[in-house]
Amino acid sequence: MNAVIRCAANHRSTIMDTKKLFYPAAERNKGPILSILQKYIQRDSDQVFLEISSGSGQHIAHFAPNFPQITFFPSEYEANLLESVAAYANEFVNIKQPLKIDITTDFRTWANGMFKEASIDYIYNANMMHISPYECSIGLFNNAGKLLKNNGTLFTYGPYAIDGKITPESNVNFDKTLKLQDPRWGLRDINDLRKLAEKNDIKLIAMIDMPANNKTLIWKKMLDTQQ
Numbered sequence: 001m002n003a004v005i006r007c008a009a010n011h012r013s014t015i016m017d018t019k020k021l022f023y024p025a026a027e028r029n030k031g032p033i034l035s036i037l038q039k040y041i042q043r044d045s046d047q048v049f050l051e052i053s054s055g056s057g058q059h060i061a062h063f064a065p066n067f068p069q070i071t072f073f074p075s076e077y078e079a080n081l082l083e084s085v086a087a088y089a090n091e092f093v094n095i096k097q098p099l100k101i102d103i104t105t106d107f108r109t110w111a112n113g114m115f116k117e118a119s120i121d122y123i124y125n126a127n128m129m130h131i132s133p134y135e136c137s138i139g140l141f142n143n144a145g146k147l148l149k150n151n152g153t154l155f156t157y158g159p160y161a162i163d164g165k166i167t168p169e170s171n172v173n174f175d176k177t178l179k180l181q182d183p184r185w186g187l188r189d190i191n192d193l194r195k196l197a198e199k200n201d202i203k204l205i206a207m208i209d210m211p212a213n214n215k216t217l218i219w220k221k222m223l224d225t226q227q
């Protein structure tokens, strides 16, 4: 490679790297979350995985090379994060360009209606429900109920309350800090989420303890064939 081309190539990669945001928490939890996805994701070909709230893009970039049979669609609500997600996505053939998605809106309005009902195998959402108004949790389950294929899976990750109780003390304090930042934020109760899910033919099938007092919840779209 001559010096000019090498310089141009280096320059390009440097620019790309400066666009990539780096969240230390995402770096710590991406490995444990991947190990859960590996247990629940099928090896079938041509599957579709939609991430809601990709944040920096670190999670999807860590998952995608492990599932070459899947096409990954990252998305973000914050316009200023899309560049970072795109910089990560550009490195993988099975990650599409990030979409701008506000989960409180109907999926038919997203990206010119590119997602059809019952067309998605997996929806993944980490650390959004407690750091956004409750309308975002409602929107997540309403849209997942429409978008997931029957037996499709919704993965959610973060800290949760159960039966009105938050444990341990560090999560109680985290909840208080969140509510001070925005009174509409705070840890969601798994029982409330279960009710939202059931309205959308989604059932909670597993609750997995994760490092740092988080959980991965595994939800399945299950159409009641008796009706």
Ligand SMILES: C[S@@+](CC[C@H](N)C(=O)[O-])C[C@H]1O[C@@H](n2cnc3c(N)ncnc32)[C@H](O)[C@@H]1O
Binding pocket: 023, 026, 052, 053, 054, 055, 056, 076, 077, 078, 101, 102, 103, 104, 125, 126, 127, 128, 131, 132, 136
């Ligand atoms: C703490 S970040 C989590 C980012 C990433 N998933 C992670 O775990 O590192 C919270 C995310 O919630 C997203 N969010 C807030 N309101 C939203 C909305 N109405 N629709 C979709 N995402 C939203 C923000 O854009 C942000 O990416």
